[in-house]
Amino acid sequence: MSAVEAAAVRSGEAQSGAAEAIHVENLHKKFGELHVLKGVSLSARD
Incomplete structure (x- = not known):
């Protein structure tokens, strides 16, 4: 997992798709x- 993907997962962006x-x-x-x-x-x- 890249640093960007890890940050998205921590913020919840990866699950919801919304920034x-x-x-x-x-x-x-x-x-x-x-x-x-x-x-x-x-x-x-x-």
């Missing part, structure tokens, strides 16, 4: 002292 439109890893968001997002990761396909 990721959005990919976010380890997102944190605070409003003042209120920590509302702690390490959120997500991806969305086109």
